[in-house]
Amino acid sequence: MLFKEIIGQELVKQNLIQTVNAERISHAQLFHGKLGYGSFALALAYTQYIFCTNKTSQDSCGGCASCLKISQLSHPDVHFSFPVQLEAKKKTSDDFVSEWREMIQNSAYSSEQDWYHKTGNENKKGLIGVDESKRIAEKISLKSYEGGYKVSLFWLAENMNAAAANKLLKLIEEPPEKTLIFLCAESIESILPTILSRTQLIKVSPLNDAQISQGLTEILGADNQRATEIACYVNGDFSLATNELEMGEEKSFYFDSFVSWMRLCFKKDVAGAVKFVAEVQKMGKEKQKAFLLFVLSVFQKSLMGNFVGMQNVKATEEQKKFIQNFMPYIHERNIGHLHEIMSEAYYHIDRNANAKILFLDLSFDLFKLIKK
Ligand SMILES: [Zn+2]
Structure with missing residues (x-):
């Protein structure tokens, strides 16, 4: 090397x-x-x-x-x-x-x-x-x-x-x-x-988004747009970025999962949550952890959107469109609690907790927490 x-x-x-x-x-x-x-x-x-x-x-x-x-x-x-x-x-x-x-x-x-x-x-x-x-x-x-x-x-x-x-x-x-x-x-x-x-x-500190994006295009031959999109949510971790790229060029897997999860949490859809959790379980531990970090990053971006306006939030166009509608539901009254349950979940997944039970519990918490 x-x-x-x-x-x-x-x-x-x-x-x-x-x-x-x-x-x-x-x-x-x-x-x-x-x-x-x-x-x-x-x-x-x-x-x-x-x-x-x-x-x-x-x-x-x-x-x-x-x-x-x-x-x-x-x-x-x-x-x-x-x-x-x-x-x-x-x-x-x-x-x-x-x-x-x-x-x-x-x-x-x-x-x-x-x-x-x-x-x-x-x-x-x-x-x-x-x-x-x-x-x-x-x-x-x-x-x-x-x-x-x-x-x-x-x-x-x-x-x-x-x-x-x-x-x-x-x-x-x-x-x-x-x-x-x-x-x-x-x-x-x-x-x-x-x-x-x-x-x-x-x-050794996290890489910045531009470095991740450059690594993806120059080392792995990703196209620019996809590389920028991935760089937004891998928290400076090039191995996560690599995995995300390999998961498929066409869709942003975590983002799609996040959107469907939030939709069923809005509807308090228990059967939907059970189905969703079964999919999450198939991801495996590392991807579950990355997914939780991704969820946290969207919460943070939503909160920022409220405070400084969406034009100042770094995200893809598709994400911005979603966050624009989603951000009224994330505010100073629930962000602390949301942050806490996501961080705790990350901690327990890392120590091999049962993902099925954990994500189902999280879903029920979100049923209550995600509101205006
Ligand atoms: Zn030499």
Whole structure:
């Protein structure tokens, strides 16, 4: 991965490049931000830049032996760890590496859900277990194959269990010579405070709409209008944007779902709600989460429409038309409550709540809340 292949994040890139050129690379760094913002893509490009034997002051060359090996994710001194769904005989990333490599080579922005989809088990969260930390400890205690750095890169480090984290902490505290440990994490609440305090934090922020839209057109060949439309509601997450694009060029799936949901909530249509919920259940967890964020964004746009006028609200023409009629129903008397139930729903979906029950409850709440 070259830095120039990464969407946006210019400041982070410059800071990383600077550490290499000034020979001030911290041995433990934590890239905090969604995979869809580019947290892993940045760590990968950084690693490649460190190893490149023909780099410029701004990027890797892309053509030297090190660059080629890293772009194939098969450099002998770069080790990847990622959550796996543990089985009796498959306990570490090595047991799943060819599938994972294939996914990352397809897109360095791939999400956790993309991974579980690929392994065919979407409803079970993967784990980085203690066998993985042991494996890494063994690997990085060896001499490097090529005489330079050894890098251990964790994809979704928050999925590490306590035993694995304690073992990793020892490595961070007493790293073998010329060893770098890079962690990528979407959330840091579940990462050991002792690990946090010993790693340099690199904050990776959401992309802006223009960057998402540009990524969709330039990398994935989307047409301009569709790209702009998707960028409006994916909250700066390029992997969500990619999924949305793949879901179909013709329709805005979340928007259509939102409109039908609100219509049946107006009518207090219980049978309709049950049918709707069955459709939502088929979406799978990640799309349900994205859908909830989308719903929240339309609520916010409606409220803004009330305050500053629709001409100042960013949305597609189709959405504006809908919001114009919808916005009298969103106001300061219900927005707080709406925000609360949607955020709570997001929290519970993320922790594997039953989507059917949850969205049905939400529908009944909306029956009551959506009114002038
Ligand atoms: Zn190179």
